[in-house]
Amino acid sequence: MSDYDFDLFVIGAGSGGVRASRVAAAHGAKVAVAEEYRVGGTCVIRGCVPKKLLIYGAHFAEDLRDARRFGWKVPDCDFEWTTLRDNVLADVDRLEGLYRNTLNSHEVELIQERATITGPHSVKLASGREVSAKYILVSTGAWPIIPDIEGAEHGVTSNEVFHLEECPKRIVIVGGGYIANEFAGIFHEFGSHVTIVNRSGTLLRGYDEQIRDRLLQISMMKGINFRFNAEMERIEKKEDGTLSVRFRNGDPIDCDLLLFATGRKPHVDGLGLENAGVELSDKGAIKVDEYSRTSCQSIYAVGDVTDRMQLTPVAIREGHAFADTVFGDNPRTVDYACVPSAVFSQPPLAGVGMTEAEARNTLGTVKIYTSDFRPMKNVLAGRDERALYKMVVDATTDRVVGLHMIGPDAPEILQAAAIAVKAGLTKQAFDDTVALHPSMAEELVLLK
Ligand code: NDP
Numbered sequence: 001m002s003d004y005d006f007d008l009f010v011i012g013a014g015s016g017g018v019r020a021s022r023v024a025a026a027h028g029a030k031v032a033v034a035e036e037y038r039v040g041g042t043c044v045i046r047g048c049v050p051k052k053l054l055i056y057g058a059h060f061a062e063d064l065r066d067a068r069r070f071g072w073k074v075p076d077c078d079f080e081w082t083t084l085r086d087n088v089l090a091d092v093d094r095l096e097g098l099y100r101n102t103l104n105s106h107e108v109e110l111i112q113e114r115a116t117i118t119g120p121h122s123v124k125l126a127s128g129r130e131v132s133a134k135y136i137l138v139s140t141g142a143w144p145i146i147p148d149i150e151g152a153e154h155g156v157t158s159n160e161v162f163h164l165e166e167c168p169k170r171i172v173i174v175g176g177g178y179i180a181n182e183f184a185g186i187f188h189e190f191g192s193h194v195t196i197v198n199r200s201g202t203l204l205r206g207y208d209e210q211i212r213d214r215l216l217q218i219s220m221m222k223g224i225n226f227r228f229n230a231e232m233e234r235i236e237k238k239e240d241g242t243l244s245v246r247f248r249n250g251d252p253i254d255c256d257l258l259l260f261a262t263g264r265k266p267h268v269d270g271l272g273l274e275n276a277g278v279e280l281s282d283k284g285a286i287k288v289d290e291y292s293r294t295s296c297q298s299i300y301a302v303g304d305v306t307d308r309m310q311l312t313p314v315a316i317r318e319g320h321a322f323a324d325t326v327f328g329d330n331p332r333t334v335d336y337a338c339v340p341s342a343v344f345s346q347p348p349l350a351g352v353g354m355t356e357a358e359a360r361n362t363l364g365t366v367k368i369y370t371s372d373f374r375p376m377k378n379v380l381a382g383r384d385e386r387a388l389y390k391m392v393v394d395a396t397t398d399r400v401v402g403l404h405m406i407g408p409d410a411p412e413i414l415q416a417a418a419i420a421v422k423a424g425l426t427k428q429a430f431d432d433t434v435a436l437h438p439s440m441a442e443e444l445v446l447l448k
Pocket of ligand 1 (some may be wrong): 122146147148174178180182199204205262310311341344392
């Protein structure tokens with residue numbers, strides 16, 4: 001018999017925590033998971049999943065317009081935000097149910113309370129119950145950062161945006177990263193007047209420059225507005241509810257909704273980490289080793305709370321590797337090389353491996369191949385949007401070290417192509433593959 005109530009106590013039932021819980025339980029551990037909000041975490045409840053459903057909803061705006069060029073007699077259509085919102089939220093409920101079932105079927109005890117660490121092996125729940133565990137896993141994710149400016153309380157974050165009472169006529173989105181570009185596309189297609197306000201002149205830092213530039217160009221062409229190098233001063237709320245965003249260097253912008261998309265910070269506040277000597281990095285993330293172990297030997301952490309790569313599939317891998325290492329007698333680390341990622345903008349962009357700039361800075365000689373084309377469907381639809389595919393090759397070895405693309409279905413195409421990049425295949429291997437015609441993806445094997 002163990003001296004502890006549980007073999008594993010997990011704090012946070014998001015992607016990483018749920019995976020770790022069920023795999024540890026499958027290895028025979030007695031597991032409990034504490035969650036103060038809903039099961040599923042950011043991705044399922046207020047992130048990737050509801051966002052992607054809104055993206056699908058938004059895309060109908062263009063599809064309905066394009067359909068006319070393909071012979072369909074489409075009457076003028078109205079968009080009803082509340083219908084989409086409620087259907088999306090209902091699907092989130094369904095998925096949350098599936099996550100709960102997973103925990104249930106693996107006999108993981110779900111404790112719907114806030115948990116605070118009181119020592120290396122102990123946790124106190126909001127109800128006052130004290131619990132001991134051989135190991136504790138922290139998987140509490142990250143939380144939106146709101147800039148410290150006067151009137152910031154009038155804005156919302158991605159936590160609230162899925163629950164709006166109505167679709168804003170005018171929206172200002174602060175930030176130039178993932179969430180800003182994805183929601184700019186969504187609200188623009190729903191008919192909102194969208195302005196992205198960014199503190200620098202750079203969107204989507206980390207992605208290949210040419211691909212980012214193409215997104216900016218297409219977004220502007222569609223009618224999304226951009227204010228770069230903007231120094232926000234304060235936000236005022238007028239009597240009629242209008243928000244006026246004031247700048248130190250430019251005219252104010254009035255809007256009905258202000259969305260902060262200014263990054264996310266590790267969610268560690270009030271967790272009691274100091275009671276067990278768990279160290280944090282300068283950025284406030286939990287410091288871990290390659291096995292996700294913190295500075296306290298019995299406490300581990302996975303996912304966004306460790307700020308390694310803020311991506312759901314990465315958190316899932318970390319949670320799985322942790323459970324195999326600690327409970328499966330199979331020490332495993334996560335390989336962070338060539339992790340593909342995408343921005344579900346309109347059109348979406350995706351990338352894996354090195355950007356051109358990274359390759360030029362780290363490799364001897366680099367060859368770049370690009371295909372800049374107008375997808376067949378866009379041609380007939382009269383849509384003046386060009387796709388751009390880019391391959392980065394190490395000229396010494398002929399190995400493909402990076403693939404970057406923007407265009408319809410780019411994330412779907414890149415996921416498959418990422419296997420080749422991860423496997424270290426050469427440009428010649430791409431060339432040797434016969435094209436699948438007619439498709440957009442065939443451009444990848446026809447690059448000259
Ligand atoms: P990002 O890190 O992508 O972008 C943050 C943006 O806000 C940057 O443009 C940054 O500017 C700017 N910014 C940061 N701090 C301030 C500030 N104080 N005032 C004004 N601007 C500021 O964060 P997001 O919030 O868009 O997304 C959070 C994370 O969630 C992402 O990093 C990503 O890992 C994950 N995510 C992933 C998605 C996907 O995989 N498709 C979708 C959505 C989120 P600067 O560049 O100058 O620092």
